Amino acid sequence: MMNTTGGTWWHGKYIPTSAQITAYQMNHEPWAKSVRFGYYGLYFLAVTVFIAILMNVHFQFTARCSLKRAAGGKCAFQDKVYAVFRYLTYPRLPTSVSRFITSWYKAPSLGPTLLLAAGFVFTTLYCFADTYYYRPPFYGSSPLGLRSEWLAMAMLPFLIVFGQKISIIGILTGASHDKLQVFHQGVAGLHFYMSIVHTISMSIRADREKGMANAWATNSAYRTGFGALVPLIWLCCASLPVFRKAAYEFFWWMHLAAIGSYFAVLWYHVYEELDGPYYMYATFAVFAFGTLLRVGWMMYINLRNGVHHARLQILPTGAVEITIPTRLNWAPGQHVFLRFLAVRPFDSHPFSIANFPAQDPAERTMRFVIRPQQGFTRALMKCASEHGNSERDFVVFLDGPFGESARDLRSFDEVLLLAGGSGMAYIAPIFLDLARSMKSEETKSRVTKVSLVWTSRFAEEYVVDSFKWFESDINEAQALVSKKQASVDYFVSDENNESVKPDDDDDKKSVFSLHFGRPDIRAIIREKSMEWEGRVAVVSCGPDTFSTDASNEVADVQIDILMGTAKCNEMFLLSDTFGW
Structure with a gap:
């Protein structure tokens, strides 16, 4: 039972002394100990990143060992583990579903989605599992508000790192900035979620005491809190694909302005609150470090040999x-x-x-x-x-x-390259690199076959011209190795162009096989899994529908690998998109 002597009364509500508040909180989630929830958030994020680093080290080691190992050598148990992992990470939402939400949310593959879902469950449980959400009026801040506050603060340094072009996490995990953008946006969503929980719970606390109007007038934390929430709402809402794509340049500049406003106001909101300034120092430090790295590199590459x-x-x-x-x-x-x-x-x-x-x-x-x-x-x-x-x-x-270097593809036995439209700009250098590595005695490579499938849609007079974009690279690749080792299939998906035929007198006829109609990407991948042996890599770059088909089929092949019905013992996917 609480002691109601020594304090004051306000509209029938007892206002305790500071000593009474301290005594009450000793057994009811003390205010000073609420910082531990931030530590829990840090542990979750740090352990996740550490596991990603270990996985990158393992895959790099495996690639090096594969280059040294004779073709056909394999570890059946490792292949099964890889298959399970890839089955859980590669799938994407079918285009028939994703097209209804893509304007508001561009869903990543299942792997990042599961990881972000784990973060959502983690933060939700730590906030809401303990149902002690509010103290009696005037006995201190809402425990729910404090839990969400420190979980949100713990995310800030990681949120910044995931959004940088050059970052320590990217270097150590081997993930390029475009892949980390998924986590930048996902962690930003979790940060916004915790900030909303913090705002609502603290507002309820104020309303239960002397009301929001009084809290606004007498407590600067409420003014700075709502002042920080405004740019945060803008940052999250304006970053939705429907708005970002409509005016990307405007979005980018407003994004920078909102970030500056948010951190400036947030500093005044938390700088006197326990660990608050330390999280801000860490955030500013990683931001400055990443910015200096990027600006320094830009100055170096653009000025050392002239503009x-x-x-x-x-x-x-x-x-x-x-x-x-x-x-x-x-x-x-x-x-x-x-x-x-x-x-x-x-x-x-x-x-x-x-x-x-x-x-x-x-x-x-x-x-x-x-x-x-x-x-x-x-x-x-x-x-x-x-x-x-x-x-x-x-x-x-x-x-x-x-971006991720495709040179690790040299550690595979066969490579299937899939290009949709101008995605060939990403695929063509990889095709030439693999052909050169197959021919070179100085470059370590175990690749024996490369198959390139390029699909495009052009008016009939442009079919051959579109191929000329990358004709020199493809000619060089096929001059280095036999056509059985490096094949090229070019699909013109516009069926109205069936009148277009390769010129019989043109040497280009032998360079590629020309097809009409949309290729069945899933069937092509399935065919290779039943035809090729050893370690197989699939590289895809194209529109969302194109990349989704490739991702989902490679995921399905993992089941065949687990069941022993696929001829290949491993199938890896490297996917690139037009934007992020």
């Missing part, structure tokens, strides 16, 4: 080709962010590098093939149409290269 210049040209298919002489090196499958000072100096966008780097740095030229959409790419199209036939070069700043 980069780009030349734009419109291809017959309507795509824009960009060529940039550079001494910078890159790996197949990587991308860079381009910033054109004469087009949109404050905007930069990522584009896959569509060619392989020359061995001599003095002869290197980056090549990009871009399908104009809206905003930045449309501005490039306009600029190319005005100056593309002239000798004018445009000053461009490079930021990168970023």
Whole structure:
């Protein structure tokens, strides 16, 4: 029973002394000990990242061992474990379902979804499992509000790291920034969830005492709390795909402004609250470290050998080709962010590098093939149409290269490459790299077969022209190895183009097999799983429907591997998308 002597009364409610508040809280979730919930959140995130680091080390070690091991060598138990893991991580929502929600939420594959779901369950249980949500009026802050507060604060440093282009977590886990964006957005959602719980519970606490109006007038924590909530709501709502895609450049600048506003107000909200300033210090530190790394790298690659210049040209298919002489090196499958000072100096966008780097740095030229959409790419199209036939070069700043290197694919026995439309810009350098590694005696590779499937949709006069985008790379690859080792199938999905035939007098007829109609991606993957032996890799880049079919079929093949009905003993998936 509470002591109601020594304090004061307000409208029939007893206001205890500070000593009485302390005595009551000693046995009822003390305010000072509520910081432990933040530690629980840190432990969950840190352990998750540590497991990801261990997995990356294991996969890197396995890839190196595979290069040294004779073809056909395998570990049946390890293959089964991989199959279970991939069956639980690769599947995606069918397009028939995802198309109804994609404007509001772009669902990742099952693996990240399960991990984020685990985070949701973890935070929900730690907040709500103990039903002691509120103290009696005037006896201190809501325990529910404190739990959610510290869980939200613990997420801040990780939220920032997951959103950076260059980060320690990305380096240690081997995950590129575009893959970590899923967790940046997911952790941001959990942070918003906990912030809403904190706001509502603290508002209920205030209403049960002297009312929200009095709390607003007398307690600055309420003013700064709601002041921080406003930009946080903007950050989360404006980041939804439907708004982000409608005006990406506007979103990007407003995103930066909202981040600055949020952290500025949040600092005043928590700087006197127990561990509050320490979480802010950690957040500022990781933000500064990542920013310095990225800016330092940008300055280094753009200034050490002079400013980069780009030349734009419109291809017959309507795509824009960009060529940039550079001494910078890159790996197949990587991308860079381009910033054109004469087009949109404050905007930069990522584009896959569509060619392989020359061995001599003095002869290197980056090549990009871009399908104009809206905003930045449309501005490039306009600029190319005005100056593309002239000798004018445009000053461009490079930021990168970023993305997972596809060189680990050399540790597989066979590789299936799937390109949808301009996704070929990502696939073509990988195809050439694998062909070169198969031929080279200096490069370690166990790849014996590479099959490239490219599907596109163009007007009939552009079918051959579209292939010319990457003709030199494909010609070189097939000149290095036999066509049985490196095959190319080109599908024109527009069935109205069936009148198009390869020129019988053109040597290009032997370069690729031309097909009409949409390819059955799932059937192609299934066929390879029953035909190829050993370790098989599938690489996919294309529209959402294309990538979804590839992901779900590779996931289904894992069941065949577990049942022993597949000829291959392992099937790995590397998937890239047009945007994130």
